[in-house]
Amino acid sequence: MKCHNCKKENSIKDKFCFHCGTSLVEAESDNLIELRPKRKTKRKIKFAFKSLAIVVIVGVISTLSYLLYTSYQSSKGLKAKNAELTKQLKDTDSKLQDTSSQLNDSQDRISQLERQQSANQSQINSLNFSNSMQRSNLGYEQLKNQELQDNINAQRYNWW
Ligand SMILES: [Zn+2]
Numbered sequence: 001m002k003c004h005n006c007k008k009e010n011s012i013k014d015k016f017c018f019h020c021g022t023s024l025v026e027a028e029s030d031n032l033i034e035l036r037p038k039r040k041t042k043r044k045i046k047f048a049f050k051s052l053a054i055v056v057i058v059g060v061i062s063t064l065s066y067l068l069y070t071s072y073q074s075s076k077g078l079k080a081k082n083a084e085l086t087k088q089l090k091d092t093d094s095k096l097q098d099t100s101s102q103l104n105d106s107q108d109r110i111s112q113l114e115r116q117q118s119a120n121q122s123q124i125n126s127l128n129f130s131n132s133m134q135r136s137n138l139g140y141e142q143l144k145n146q147e148l149q150d151n152i153n154a155q156r157y158n159w160w
Pocket residue numbers: 003004005006007008017018019020021022
C-alpha cells in the first residue's frame with residue numbers, strides 16, 4: 001500500500017503510514033471515490049493530446065509530402081524544359097554546321113571558278129600572243145611575197 005502523502009510503501013494491513021502517519025484507510029477511500037474520475041480525466045487529456053499529436057504529425061507529413069511532390073513535379077518540369085532547350089540548341093547547332101558546310105562548299109566552288117577563270121585568262125593571253133605572232137609572220141610573209149612579186153615583175157620587164 002503506497003502512502004498518498006509521502007509516496008512510501010507500507011504493509012497492506014497498516015491503517016496509518018509508518019513514515020508520516022497519514023491515514024491509509026482514508027487515502028484508499030479517497031482513491032476509490034476521487035482518484036478514479038481524476039484518472040479518467042487524465043486519460044481523456046492524454047487521449048486528446050495523443051489525438052492532437054497524431055493530427056499534427058499527419059498534417060506535417062502530408063504537408064511535407066505535398067511540398068516534396070510539388071518540388072519533384074517542378075523539377076521534373078524544369079528537367080523537361082531543359083531537355084527541350086538542349087534539343088533546340090542541338091538542332092540550331094546542326095543547322096549552323098549545315099550552313100557552315102554549305103558556305104565552305106560555295107567558297108570551294110568560287111575558288112574553283114576563280115582558278116578556272118585565271119586558267120582561261122592565261123589561255124586567252126597565250127592565244128592573243130600567238131595570234132599577234134601569226135599576224136606579224138603574216139605581215140612578214142606578205143612583205144616577202146610582195147618582194148618576190150616585184151622581182152618577178154622586174155625579171156619579166158628585163159626579159160621583154
Ligand atoms: Zn506516509
